[in-house]
Every structure is written in structure tokens, then in C-alpha cells.
Amino acid sequence: MTAYILRRLLVMIPLLLGVTFLTFAMINLIPGSPADIVRSDPKIRPEARERIEKQLGLDKPWPVRYVLWLGDLARGNLGYSMYNRVPVADRIGAVLPNTLLLTTSALALALIVAVPLGVYAALRHRSWFDHVATVGAVAMYAMPTFWLALLLVILFSLKFSAWGWPSLPVGGMTDARGGGGFGDRFEHLILPAITLALVQIGAWSSYIRSSMLETLRMDFVRTAHAKGLGERAVLFRHAFRNAFLPLVTLVGLSLPELFGGAVIVESIFAWNGIGRLTIEAVNRRDYTLIMGTTLMFAVLTMVSNLLADVMYATLDPRIRLE
Numbered sequence: 001m002t003a004y005i006l007r008r009l010l011v012m013i014p015l016l017l018g019v020t021f022l023t024f025a026m027i028n029l030i031p032g033s034p035a036d037i038v039r040s041d042p043k044i045r046p047e048a049r050e051r052i053e054k055q056l057g058l059d060k061p062w063p064v065r066y067v068l069w070l071g072d073l074a075r076g077n078l079g080y081s082m083y084n085r086v087p088v089a090d091r092i093g094a095v096l097p098n099t100l101l102l103t104t105s106a107l108a109l110a111l112i113v114a115v116p117l118g119v120y121a122a123l124r125h126r127s128w129f130d131h132v133a134t135v136g137a138v139a140m141y142a143m144p145t146f147w148l149a150l151l152l153v154i155l156f157s158l159k160f161s162a163w164g165w166p167s168l169p170v171g172g173m174t175d176a177r178g179g180g181g182f183g184d185r186f187e188h189l190i191l192p193a194i195t196l197a198l199v200q201i202g203a204w205s206s207y208i209r210s211s212m213l214e215t216l217r218m219d220f221v222r223t224a225h226a227k228g229l230g231e232r233a234v235l236f237r238h239a240f241r242n243a244f245l246p247l248v249t250l251v252g253l254s255l256p257e258l259f260g261g262a263v264i265v266e267s268i269f270a271w272n273g274i275g276r277l278t279i280e281a282v283n284r285r286d287y288t289l290i291m292g293t294t295l296m297f298a299v300l301t302m303v304s305n306l307l308a309d310v311m312y313a314t315l316d317p318r319i320r321l322e
Contacts (some may be wrong), residue, residue, distance in 0.1 A: 005310065010297070012302050019298045020073075021066065028062035029292055034082045034285045056082050069291060075152060077110040078295075079288035083281075088292035091277060098173065099273035102266070105189060106196035107251070115203045115247075118208025119240060123147065125213060140202030146259045149195045149268045156191060171270040192269045195292045196261050200254055207250055218242075245312065252308020256301040 034056060053059050054055055057068070072079055078088035121133040153170045160167040169188050170177065215221065224234045263275035270276070274293050281289035 001310070001313070005306070008306050008309075012299075015126060015302065016295065017070075020070075020295060022158055023294045024040065024062065024066045024069065024291060025283075027301060028065075032285050033058060034287065038119070053237070058199055059309070070299045073295075076294045081281075081286055081289045083284050083289070087288050091289060092274065092292055092296055095273050095277050098113075098271065099259075099262055099266070099275060101187065102271060105193040106200070107255075109193055109197040110200035110204060113197070114204035115208055115244070117201070118205040119212055119243075121209045121214035122216065123235075123295075124173070130209075137202040137209075138208045140198045141206070142202075143199065145195060145199060145264045146268060147293055148198060149191075149265055152191050152195055153268075155161055173272055188269075188271075192265045195265050195269075199261065200258070203254070204247065204250065208243065208247060211246055212239065215239045215285055229238060233280050248312045249308050252305050252311075255304035255308075256297075258298055270316040 004278055050059070060068075069079065078092070080087055081091060117133055117137075121130045124130050156168045157170045158167075168191055170191060173188050174184050175188075221239050223235060224238050229237075259275075261277055262271075262273060264272065266273045266275035267279050274296060278290065278293040278297075280286075280294060
């Protein structure tokens with residue numbers, strides 16, 4: 001197990017190099033740069049423009065700047081934001097806990113709803129509940145994240161407020177009028193977490209349903225029934241345990257989708273996380289900040305996939321990681 005983990009960590013190095021190289025190349029080849037604002041201002045003299053470009057490091061070709069960025073990264077330095085000269089590591093460290101809070105809340109909510117829903121739909125195969133759950137799962141999975149977020153805003157904020165019902169906040173992480181406690185933070189978390197979770201609920205509940213149906217038809221389940229075990233023991237000690245194991249891998253592979261969805265959700269709900277920070281960096285052509293957030297998303301994705309493989313092997317003794 002230890003050797004496998006070390007090999008996976010070593011494989012991550014060239015993958016991260018490839019991700020960072022492609023990202024750096026794309027953002028530098030796209031028209032526009034942080035110096036464009038300086039160039040477009042007629043009040044600034046040419047020598048001042050050249051001095052500002054030199055301070056930002058934009059006077060060198062982008063391959064050279066990429067090598068210099070890698071050198072700083074090897075020393076643990078992500079550079080400084082081109083917009084306000086704040087260290088990129090400080091900007092990311094300030095908002096990373098907020099993104100992790102949002103994604104872990106959505107993950108927990110999706111598992112709490114999807115697993116019972118999928119199991120019950122499998123046990124009531126071809127019933128009205130099974131048909132409704134299947135149609136609902138497909139609908140949730142097919143909904144674009146931004147459209148689903150707007151629907152939740154209209155329903156739980158605008159409509160509820162118009163009907164005189166308690167409405168939910170739709171912007172920021174706390175109430176600007178003096179909130180900030182646990183209850184206030186929880187209220188602001190509800191809609192973003194539900195938006196991220198609904199898509200996963202649709203996918204995971206369908207997967208659990210299919211996996212349970214397949215497991216219930218296997219020989220070891222029939223053998224357990226033949227030995228006289230009760231229905232509850234057969235379902236939870238045998239069928240559910242085997243049907244649930246593949247979901248571990250599916251959840252690990254879905255974490256990048258959660259992080260990607262957080263970019264849209266954080267922008268819509270003004271949630272102060274890495275996703276929103278990335279959008280702001282792209283709009284400002286803040287190259288160093290874009291590289292920092294991209295690197296963080298890549299690391300989180302690779303680590304989550306590795307943890308999924310390790311957990312699967314730990315839960316299933318038949319799996320051996322070579």
C-alpha cells in the first residue's frame with residue numbers, strides 16, 4: 001500500500017507539470033493582459049508603461065516566464081497577484097476553507113439523500129416510487145448547475161418572500177447587517193450546498209439503484225436467503241455492503257465535478273471561495289493568481305482520486321493495490 005501511494009504521488013508530478021504548462025500557455029496566448037489597462041491610458045507615458053510591464057514581468061516571452069514561475073514554485077513561492085501585489089498563497093489560503101466547507105457539505109448531503117433513495121428504489125423495483133425516483137434522478141443530473149441555482153434563488157428567496165414565508169439568503173457568506181454566527185453562516189450555506197448536491201444526488205442514486213439490483217440477483221444473496229437469514233440481515237450485511245463499495249470510487253471521481261461546479265455556484269451566490277477567486281482572476285487577467293488556483297484545483301482532484309482508490313482497497317480486502 002505504501003509503495004503504491006508513493007508511486008501515485010510521483011506520477012502526480014508530471015501531471016501537474018502538464019496542467020500548469022497548458023494553463024500558462026492558454027492564458028498568455030489569449031488576447032489581453034494585465035498591462036492592457038496601462039497601455040490604453042493616454043495619460044501614462046511610454047516609459048512608465050514599460051516600467052510597469054517590467055515590474056509585472058511581462059517584458060519577457062511567456063515560455064521564459066513559465067520557467068521562472070516553476071523555479072519560484074519549487075521554492076514554495078506561488079508569486080504575487082498582478083492586481084494588488086498580495087501573495088497568491090495568502091489569497092488562496094484565505095478562501096480555501098470556504099470552498100472545502102461548501103464541497104464537503106454538498107458531498108455529505110448528496111450521500112445522505114442518494115444512498116437511501118437508490119436502495120429503496122431498488123427494493124421497490126418497477127413500482128411507482130421506482131419510476132418517480134428514476135425520472136427525478138435523470139432530471140436532476142441533466143440540469144445545468146447555473147440554471148438550477150437560479151431556480152432555487154427564485155423559489156426560496158423571491159417567491160418565499162413574496163408569499164410571506166421565511167426566505168433564504170442568496171448572497172455572501174454572512175449577513176452584512178451584523179450576523180456572522182453559526183446560524184447565519186448555515187443559512188447562507190443552504191442554497192449553494194443544495195445546488196451542488198442535487199446533481200450528484202441524481203447520478204449517485206441511479207448508480208446505487210443499479211448496483212443494488214445487480215447485487216440482489218447474485219448467488220451469495222440467494223445462498224444467504226437459503227441459510228435462513230432474515231431479510232434485514234441479507235440486505236444490509238450482504239447486498240448493501242457489496243453494492244455500496246463501487247460508490248466509493250464514483251464519489252472520488254465526482255469530486256473534480258464538485259470543485260468545478262463550485263466555480264459557478266460561488267459566483268452566483270457570492271460565496272467567497274476559490275471558484276469565485278478564479279473568476280475574478282480571469283476577469284482581471286491576473287496570471288499568477290490563475291496559476292495558483294488552477295494548481296490548487298489540480299492537486300485537490302488528484303488527491304481525491306488517490307484517496308478513493310485507497311479507501312476502496314481498505315474497505316474491500318479482495319482488492320490489492322500493486
